Amino acid sequence: MAVVTLTINDHLVSAEDHQTLLDAAKAADAPLPTLCQLDGVSDVAACRLCLVEIDGSPKLQPACMTPVAEGLSVRTDTQRLRDYRRMIVELLFAERNHVCAVCVLNGHCELQDLAIEVGIDHVRYEYLHPHVGVDVSHAQFGIDDNRCVLCTRCVRVCEEVEGAATRDVMGRGTNCRIISDLNVPWGQADSCTSCGKCVMACPTGALFTQGATTAEMEKDRSKLSYIVRAREEHQWVR
Amino acid sequence: MDPQELREIAEDERQNSKPTRVRCCVAEGCLAAGSGAVKASLDDSVAAQGLGDAVEVRPVGCLGLCSKGPLVRVDPDDTLYGGVTSDDAPAILSEAQGHATDLTKVDTSHPFFAKQLPIATENSGMVDPERIESYIAEGGYESLFHVLREMSPADAVGEMTRSGLRGRGGAGFPVGLKWATVAKMRSERKYVVCNADEGDPGAFMDRSIMESDPHRILEGMAIAAYAVGANVGYIYVRGEYPLAIQRLRLAIRQANRAGLLGTHIFESPFDFRVDIRVGAGAFVCGEETALLASIEGKRGSPRPRPPYPAESGLWGYPTLINNVETLANVPTIVRKGAEWFASIGTDKSKGTKVFSLTGQIENTGVIEVPMGTSLRVIVEEMGGGAPNGCRVKAVQTGGSSGGCIPAGALDTPVDYESLAALGSMMGSGGMVVLDDQTSMPDLARFFMEFNVDESCGKCVPCRAGTVQLQRMLSRFAAGEAREGDLPKLEDLCDLLRNASLCGLGQNAPNPVFSTLRHFRDEYEAGIARAPKAEAAG
Secondary structure, X not given: OOEEEEEEOOEEEEEEOOOEHHHHHHHOOOOOOOOXXXXXXXXXXXXXXXEEEEOOOOOOEEHHHOEXXXXXXXXXXXXXXXHHHHHHHHHHHHHOOOOHHHOOOOOOOHHHHHHHHOOOOOOOOOOOOOOOOEEOOOOOEEEEHHHOOOOOHHHHHHHHHHOOOOEEEEOOHHHOEEEEOOOEOHHHOOOOOOOOHHHHHOOOOOEEEOOXXXXXXXXXXXXXXXXXXXXXXXXXXX | OOHHHHHHHHHHHHHOOOOEEEEEEOOXXXXXXXXXXXXXXXXXXXXXXOOOOOEEEEEEOOOOOHHHOOOEEEEOOOEEEOOOOHHHHHHHHHHHOOOOOOOXXXXXXXXXXXXXXXXXXXXXXXXXXXXXXXXXXXXXXXXXXXXXHHOOHHHHHXXXXXXXXXXXXXXXXXXXXXXHHHHHOOOOOOEEEEEEOOOOOOOOHHHHHHHHOHHHHHHHHHHHHHHHXXXXXXXXXXXOOHHHXXXXXXXXXXXXXXXXXXXXHHHOOOOEEEEEEEEOOOHHHHOHHHHHHHHOOOOOOOOOOOOOOOOOOHHHOOEEEEEHHHHHHHHHHHHHOHHHHHOOEOOOOEOEEEEEEEEOOOOOEEEEEEOOOEHHHHHHHHOXXXXXXXXXXXXXXXXXXXXXXXXXXXXXXXXXXXXXXXXXXXXXXXXXEEEOOOOHHHHHHHHXXXXXXXXXXXXXXXXXXXXXXXXXXXHHHOOOXXXXXXXHHHHHHHHHHHHOOOHHHHHOOHHHHHHHHHHHHHHHHOEOOOOOOOOOO
C-alpha cells in the first residue's frame, strides 16, 4: 500500500492510494454531501452531489468514484458546486411528493438534512406531483414511492449484502420505479428474505417499518457497514 | 477459403453478369414505398419477355434519393427511374432494349449525385446485400486477406492512424488512437463491438449501410479485431431495424460458411467470431458504457468513465467500440491506402461523411460528401432547398445532442471543429432542414421531450432536470413563459451539461443552447407580458 499527497481546498492532505476523493475529503475535514453513496455497497455516482472540481480537468468528477492520485488539486466547495448541489436537491423535491410533516422519517431523513445543508428555503421548479403508489403488502415493511429519490441503495444492498436481489429498477427517466422481483407486490416476492436491510439503507422514508408513525422512525445505517466489515475483515466493531 | 477461391468466386460472379442490369432498391425506404412489388413485377416481365439471358434484375441497397422512391437504376446506360410502380416494369425493360418510352427519369447529373464521393457507401445500390458473391465481385474481403497476409497488427493500426479517420458516431475520436490503445492492453481476451444503435431523430445512414452492404461491416470488424488482438465481436443493432438485423444475420452465416469468419481465416492463425445483439429500444444504449451493460444482459444504463471501455469493457476486458460508418470505411482505406484517404477532406477531418438529409427539403435521402463541403452545397444545391416556396431557416445536425445552424451560417464547411464552433456537432449524421415556419422554442421542446423519454433515470440532473426543461420549453413555445424563466432555463441547462453522468444528459441542453444563441428573440417573444393597465378613460 502506498500513500499519496494531494491538495484539497488548498490544504495538503495524505491518503492511501486505494481511497477515493470522498474518503480523502472526509479525512481532511472537508466532507461532501452525498445521497446515493452508502458505506458497504458499491458506488454508482448517480446523485451527482459529491461532484468536485479538479484543477486542469474541464469536467467535474464524482468524488465517490474518483481515486486519489499524487499531486491532484481538488476543490470541493466553490460557488458553482454549491449552486449545482442546491439545484439537484431542489429537483429531487420537485420530482416526487415529499411531505415531511406526515413522514415517518421526519427529523431523521437524509434528504431533509441535505436540504438544510445546501440551504434550500424554497423550490424554484414546478412540482410534478406524480401519481405513485404505496405498497404495504409485506408483513413488516412498506414502500412509499412518493418519498423515493431513486438512489438505488436498496437495490445494491439487497444484491450485494443480502444476496437476494429482490429489488430492481423498472422504467425509464422520471418514470423509474423501485420494484420487487418482476414487479410483483412486495408481499408476494419469493426472493425476499424479510431481512430489512433495504429499509436500513434507504435515505428517506420511502422504505419504512410498518407501524411507525410520523417522525418516529430512525434508521441504523452503520449496521450495514458493520456486517460488511465483519465478513471481509473479520472485525466486529461499530 | 484461400485467395485463389476468393478470386474464383469474383470471376464467376463477373462471368455470370448479364449485359443489362436492372438494379431495384430493396432498402427499407423504397420497400415501404412499394419496391417489393416493383421487383416482383420486373422479374415477371423478364420471364414473360424471355429476356433471362440478357437482363438481370438485381435487388440492391440504397440508391440514395429516398424521396423519389421506389428507385430503379439500369446499367449500362445508368438510367435512374424514380417513383416506379409495378406497372412501369415492361416500359423499363423496353427502354433497356433501346426503345424510348415516356417514363420520367431522374437526372443523375444533378448535384445530389454529382457532388457525392462514396466510400462507406461505395457498394450501396451496386451489390446485392443478400449475396456474399456479389460483395466479393466488388473486391470484398480482399482487404482482410491483404491485412492478414501482408500486415502485422501494428501495421494495421498504423494505417488507420495515418489515414486520419475519426469516429463517425459523433464525437470524432481518432480511430487509430483508439485501436492503438486497445492493441496495447495486455489481456487474455479482447472484444470488438460495432455500435449500430443509431437512434438520433432524423438519422438513418447507418441503417442504410447495414441494409445495403452488410459484409463491409463484417470485413471492417475483422480487420479491427486483427489489429487490436480480439477474437470475438458483437454488433449491437437496435431492434427497430428488423431488415438490417436480418441481412446482417444472413451475412454472418454466409461469411462463416465461406470461411471468412470463424477459425483460421484465410488459413492464418487468426480466429474471429461475430454475434448480433439486438437492442430493446433504449436510445441511451448508444452510449458506449450503457451499450456494454446491455450486451452483458444488464439494465442499459451508463457508468462513469474512466475506466474507458478500451481498458475495461465487456465483462471487464479491453473492448474496441466503433460505429457502423467508421468500420465501413476500413476496408476501402486498406484497399486504397491511408494516404489516399488522408488526401480527402480537410486538415483535421479526413475522408467523407455520410448524412441522412431530411426535413423541409426537396431531395431527401442518404448522401456521402467529402469533409469540408459547405452546408450551402448540401442543403441548397444537393438538397434543392426548402419546398413550397419556403426559405431554409436553419439546419439541425447531431440529433437530440446537436444543435441548429442558422441559414446565415450555411457557408460553414462540414467538419468536426466548424460545427462545434457554431454550438452544434457533427453527430452521427442526421441532418434535418428546417424552414421558416419552424418555431425554435418548439423545436427545442421536441428534442427535450425525446430526452425525457430516453433518460435512463440513473443520475438526478438528467432524470429530474430534462422533465423540468421540457415544461419550461413548452411554456416558451406556447407564449406562456414567465418573467425569470429564461435565466432559470439557462441555469438548469448549465447544470445538465456539467453535472450529468453520461453524454445523453450532458448534451441534452445543446438544442436549447444553440437555438438560444441564434434565435434568442423567439424565446423572448415567448414570455407572457403582464396585461397593460387600461388607459384611464
